[in-house]
Amino acid sequence: MELPLDSPADQLLLAGDQVLLVGSSYGGRPLAASRGTAPGGDAVGRIAPGPEVPKLVLRTVDISDPAAPHITATLEVEGAAVDTRVVGGIARVVVRSQPASLDFVYPSGPSSEQRAAEINRQIVEDSTIDHWLPSYALEAGGQQSAGRTVACDQVHRPASFSGFSLLSVLTVDLAAGLSAGAGAGVLADGQRVYASPENLYVALDRYEDVPVPETAAPETIPATTVPTPTAAPPASTAIHKFSITGAEPAAYLASGTVDGLLLNDFSMSEHEGVLRVATTVGAGRWGNAVADDGAPVSESFVTTFAQDGEQLAQLGQVGGLGLGEQIFGVRFLGAVGYVVTFRQTDPLYTIDLADPANPAVRGELEILGYSAYLHPLGDGRLLGVGQDATAEGVRTGAQVSLFDVADPADPQRLSQLTLPDGWTSAEHDRHAFLWWAAAGLAVLPVEGATVSADGSAVAPFSGVVGIGVEGDQLAERGRFGHPAQDPTCPPGPEPRLVPSDDGGPEAAAVPAPPATALPTTVAPSPALGGDEAGAGTSSVGGGSSSGVAPAVVDSPWCQPFEPPISRSLVIGEVLYTLSDAGLQANDLQSLATLGWAPFA
Structure with missing residues (x-):
């Protein structure tokens, strides 16, 4: 049965015979950009919202009769979804909302910074609460209601500036359905979300701007000129913590900052109340890990934090991971962390986190290629999914590795299976990977592999590969794809x-x-x-x-x-x-x- 939707859904969460659809829609008035000139000659440009204002759309669908699914409630919230986490049947939807219709300006050079600051300060002073707090509209049971997503007394400001957006966490009981609820918010932006059973963390990359030299006359610098740094500008990550205990609405707790950038959501983990974070310092947005002379400019760290009032305070840190490299894979399991760095070879580090104030590297395994996704199999074993590579770092195809990490001081690779010329989305999308322990079977999507299980050359493959874990060995059990689709080619060109x-x-x-x-x-x-x-x-x-x-x-x-x-x-x-x-x-x-x- 098909259920028509007037806007797309990006996520689907199932609880019994109820489904929560998380999606988005766009609509709103267009605002034309304007431009003026500040004293000193540099232009002051106005930052206006785009022609369409994003809205988060949550829908609950009753599927008790699979032949007749129907929408039971719809909640629209001004803003865009960052991500969603479910703990104990309670969904936490993280929303990023920008101020509405605040026509901020930005300086195009140093000489216009003061004037831009004066204009923006006046805009803030003239604003009202409706400019800053997003609204919602709820339709459920034939009734409609509207209001603010977050109450004024639930809006917090971190100690360090984290953006003009409002980052809020909405709570949805999947069994009870949608309600207006009570959101919690912090004046910040967000990109990555991690949740433990008790707390939820939202992280945001922060870059320091490369300064334009004051000695350069603005009129002599072409508009397309971009500074060429010898190293990446300093970067850090802001992290915001919310309580999500039980079915209660989320509550803002604390914020903190760590040097460097996270790879993904697995870069954060909480264990016994301590937050562990893996970051790379020095690679920056350009991804350069070494300087022109070959000297390493990047280094990776694992840092531990504990809450102190409304601050996330650093407890300890271990560095020296992958000098001149970047983190490609990370996983925290209990009191041990596993970090993979890569540029030419793949060191797999085991990090002892039993004493959060004194984290330490316990072991290192250097092999070719890398593992981007690490999946625990139990009994001291990890399955790694990534790419094989030459000694020079040239990637040659998808790779699955079986690691023995029972002794953190001596990690070993037990088996390796490669798919030449192939790649898998499981490297970056954990939902694409399946491990079925009862059958000892891993299933991952693969594109482009040109060698079959028996070693013979085949046409580029598109489908899934089943890989069995049999004792200490990996073995391909088979591969298959979906029926080929006709691309509906257009007719040939006219004479x-x-x-x-x-x-x-x-x-x-x-x-x-x-x-x-x-x-x-x-x-x-x-x-x-x-x-x-x-x-x-x-x-x-x-x-x-x-x-x-x-x-x-x-x-x-x-x-x-x-x-x-x-x-x-x-x-x-x-x-x-x-x-x-x-x-x-x-x-x-x-x-x-x-x-x-x-x-x-």
Whole structure:
């Protein structure tokens, strides 16, 4: 059954027979940018919101009757979703809202900074609370209501400036449905979200601007001139902490700052009330890790924090990780942290965090390539997903590694499986990775691999690869893709006129190329739930990954394609995989195809 939506949904959260859809919509009045001139000759430009104002849209959907799902409530909030976390059936939606209709100005050079500050100060003094606090509109049970998302007494200001936006955390009980609720906010921006059972943390990259030399006359500097630093400008990360205990509304607790930049959400972790953060210092937004003379300018750290009033105070720090490199993967498990850095080789560091005031490196394993996603398997083992590489750091294809980290002082790689020329979205999207412990099976989407499990060359692959963990070894159990899709090629070009052979004014028609042949299905898959196991798109252990014969296509840019697979899940003894084209069912043990349900 299809449920029409008037705006897209980016996240889906399930609780029993209730679904929460998290999405966005855009609408609002356009504001034209204006520009003036400040004393001293430098321009003062006005910063105005774009032509469309973003709104977070939350919808609850009743799916108790799968044939007739229906929306039970809709909540719209001024702002954009940063991310969502669910703990104990309670969803925490982090929202970033910008001030409404505040026409701030910015200086284009040092001589206009004072004038710009005066203008902006007056704008703030003339503003009202409605400019700063976002509003909501709720429709539920046939009733409509509206108000402010965050009450005035729930808005906080961090000790260090963190932006003009309001960062708020909304609380949604997935079982109870949507309500206006009570949000908690801090005047800050946000990019990354991590949640423990008790607390939620939101982080934001902060860069120091590269100063324009005061001695340079503004009129002599072209508008396109950008300073060329010898090293990246200093960067830090602001972190804001909220309490999310039980089903109570979130409450702002504290803020702090750490030198360097986070890689992703896994760069933060809380254990026994202590926040651990992994950052790289010196690489900056340009990603340069070494200077022109080869000297390292980057270094990675793990820093520990504890709350002290409304401050996140540093407890301890360990550095010296990956000099001249950047963090590519990180995972905290209990009192141990695992950090992967990379530029040419991949050191895997084990960090002892048992004493938060004195974190220490306990072990280091240097291998080629890197692991960007680290997944715990239990019994002192980690599965790493990333890229293989040469000794010079040239990446050669997707790589899965099995690590023994039972002894933090002596980490070892037990097994390695490579997929030459391939890459996997599981490196950067943890939801794309599936580990099914009962079957000892890891499933990850792979694109571009050109070597099959038996070592033979094959056409570039698009689908998923099943990798078994068998004792101390990794082994490919099979691979398969979704049925190839017709790209709906446009018709050939119209005949065009060219000069005739004698060069006269006559013209000769050049016919369009022959029509493109459509793909031919060799073995159509049964519908999901059918009992023809193995029919259709199965290809275990290499070879063709679909049940579609190669099509005869004259246009090299218009070929049938196998849709990338984005998600995998297991129900019973069936492995389901999802792509934009449809849902496929495969046997969990043999990986043989059971059925295919295309999206209309």
